[in-house]
Amino acid sequence: MKISLPEVRHDQAGFEALVQLFARTQDCLLGKIEIDMVKTSWFDGDMCAAFGALLYRLGSNLNNVVLSNIQTPVERILSKNGFLSNYGRVRIPDTWGTTIPYQRFDVKDDRFFASYIEQEFVQRPEMPKMSKGLIKKFRESVFEIFSNSVLHSRTELGIFSCGQYFPKRHRLDFAVADLGIGMKRNVNESLGLNLTAPAAIEWATSARNTTKTGSIPGGLGLKLLREFITLNKGRLQIVSDNGYWCLDQGNAVTAALPFEFPGTIVGVEINTADKRSYALSSEVDETDIF
Amino acid sequence: MSKTLTISLLEIVGSPLCVASEDGQKVHDRISGAMREGKMVVVSFLNVTSLTSAFLNAAIGQLYGEFSADEIREKLRVHDIQPDDRGLLKRVVETAKEYFKDPERFKRAKRVAMG
Known part of the structure; x- marks a missing residue:
């Protein structure tokens, strides 16, 4: 089977391109799937998380996946972030340090993920100059996203992440994708409801809502994010099943994608020029916490 | 025998990154065990650089399913916690109190805690 992939940007159209790829390949077993990238004139690095998840799923169904006709600029970025190393290409050095490498994790890898963020972002001198408070918030945000996948996705195939820094635009994009049960099933099974995928995402990101039922409370991670x-003034995008949810400049919009993603993708875009001192945003006294 | 147990998050987690729910569970088990023995517990956040709600929910939020808010207020202290982390912990505590307002959840959690 040969499938042509259009450009993949980190926006609704980019996610639509990926779910379309999934729709066409989801039943493939023991086959050869060639993804023709001659028309992929652009590929945002952070979208490798979702793309990698789909290709990994194809591989788990014992398919042989080949990426062909990759245009040079796209090949360069996907080689720098280590994505193409998984598909027969040699990794090339990231001279300008604009990538946070593509990586797959298992659900038990919380600490490995934390070290990866430290080494590949926080401690790298070539990464954007951000205020200390902002770096801390970014780091905590991506940990919250990862924890969310660990706690809710029930994925057996792993969690995938990748990031890209855009220095001219002062934007840092980072995405985490899992191949779990998705928010719709999680929310509907927990509440006995029949929400659509976009409504389930909106529910999960709203104040105080949680699907947790055990002895450990939950329901804060996505709200903090x-x-x-x-x-x-950044952007947060969530794709789960056929739900698309985007928070941009404080406004949330939802949409239904034409096909499903087999899990959940959470993508954040941070405004790295933000000078706000997040460290001073709280004045809670130590004796007034409990 | 000392009446106060001091717990260092850095020591239990083995890293300044207190992010995993599983690590939070280890912290919880020590706090809970000591409180059940009637001890005062001081949790030291010294040298912790990152916290998540998932970690704090497991470590501290969960206590509200086993102990009353009054008991926790009386027996638990935190030290050396950064101002913004204090804000996060307060949010976790408020969320936990709300979560365990449901008596069924409280009973279930209590049963689990008592084994």
Whole structure:
């Protein structure tokens, strides 16, 4: 089977291109799938998380995946972030340090993920000059996203991440994708409801809502992320099943994608020029916490 | 026998990154065990650089399913916690109190805690 992939940007159209790829390949077993990238004139590095998840799923169904006709600029960026190393290409050095490498994790890899963020972002001198408070918030945000996948996705195939820094635009994009049960099933099974995928995402990102039922409370991670992104004037995108949800400049929009993604993708875009001092945003006294 | 147990998050987690729910569970088990023995517990956040709600929910939020808010207020202290982390912990505590307002959840959590 040969499938042509259009350009993949980190926006609704980019996610539509990827779910279309999934729709065409989801039943493939023991086959050869050639993804022709001659028309892929652009590929945002952070979208490798979702793309990699789909290709990994194809591989788990014992398909042989080949990426062909990759245009040179796209090949360069996907080689720098280590994505193409998984598909027969040699990794090339990231001289300008604009990538956070593509990586797959298992659900038990919380600490490995934390070290990866430290080594590949926080401690790298070539990464954007961000205020200390902003770096801390970014780091905590991506940990919250990862924890969310660990706690809710029930994925057996792993969690995938990748990031890209755009220095001229002062934007840092980072995405985490899992191949789990998705928010719709999670929310509907927990609440006995029949929400659509976009409505389930909206529910999960709203205040105090949680699907947790055990002895450990939950329901804060996505809300904290939403609050931070709003203050930072960044962007937060979530795709789960056929639901698309985007928070941009404080406004949330939802849409139904034409096909499903077999899990959940959370993508954040941070405004790295943000000078807000997040460290001073709280004045809670130590004796007044409990 | 000392009446106060001091717990260093850095020591238990083995890293300044307190992010994993599983690590939070280890912290919880020590706090809970000591409180059940009637001890005062001081949790030291010294040298912790990152926290998540997932970690704090497991470490501290979960306690509200086993102990009353009054008991926790009386027996638990935190030290050397950065101002913004204090804000996060306060949010986790408020969320936990709300979560365990549901008596069924509280009963279930209590049963689990008592084994």
